[in-house]
Amino acid sequence: MTDEPLTADRILDAAEEVLRRFGPSKTTVVDVARALDVSHGTIYRHFPNKAALRDAVAERWLARVSAPLEAIAAEKGPADDRLRRWLQALAWAKRRKVLDDPELFATYHALAEQARGVVDAHVEALIGQLARIIQDGMAAGIFTVTDARAAARAVFDATMRFHHPAHSAQWQDPGIDEAFEEVLQMVLAALAGRHPD
Template sequence: MNDSPLTPERILDAAEEVLRRYGLAKATVVDVARFLEVSHGTIYRHFPSKAALRDAVAERWLHRVSTPLAAIAQEPGSAKERLHRWFEQLMTLKRQKVLKEPELFATYSAITQEARGVVEAHIAELLRQIAQIVESGISTNEFRVTDPQVAAKAVLQATVRFHHPAHASEWSDPDIDRDFAQVWRLVLAGLVVVQQF
């Protein structure tokens, strides 16, 4: 038995391990408690329901995507280069998750389908990061758009095929990088031309 204090982080570590070993069907509060050798009531002190535990797992998983992207958004330098690097990093993170552990990726994708509030918060965070880069590009005259938030949403939607889990089966297409490069040229052209969104 592990004598370490039971913390939300330990519970989330255990939930991830249960998901990795047994899949979504075995990611119940009871199974996580059994894995930790504690009562399920102990888990409920930290997470009031199975849904709350799954939301926390989804939030943690999505945070692993948004955190490195936030670092790119905050860097100094060319907004064009940063925005491109931000999207390349987003695509790389998503592809790695699919390629390294496809079953776990499918499990997390299923969990995020249930955690709508968590997903909405994640998308809002991504949009804030993109808008931050676009706004810096506007201030340096690299971009000519007038509304960074609207531009951020348009750019995220224009590139959805390359990073949204619903399109994961397309990411093994040998032409996917070429396709992204073509879309990116159009996106960039839209950002550097004066537009009224």
């Protein structure tokens, strides 16, 4: 037992380590408590049950994806440029996670499948960021769509091949960057109301 106070963040660090070792289905709160050398009652003071701990781990993991994207959404530059960079950043962040540590990515993907509420909130947050960029483009007159939220949803759906983990096996295909660029051009053209470059 260390003298450091047992914060929620330290519990999540330990839970990540244990998940990595045992996988989502075999990890128990007792395993996490053992890794921290505390009683499982101590964990339950921070997270009332295993599902709450699992959701908190998934939430922190997804926040690492959405935080840098939030920065792009909050910028003030041209909306088309920000939209492009936002979509690239999302696709590249996912791709880097898969390539850097495929096993950990698979673990988190399995975890996220169980934490549907957390994933749904994450997707809504991402679509909210996209909607703000599109709204800025509408205000500046470079996007001619009328419903920023609906357009954001469509942009998110239309680029799914490049950011949804179910397609990660194709993210190293030779044509993937070109395919992404084609879809991006299509999306930008539709938002602007002009033909694709």
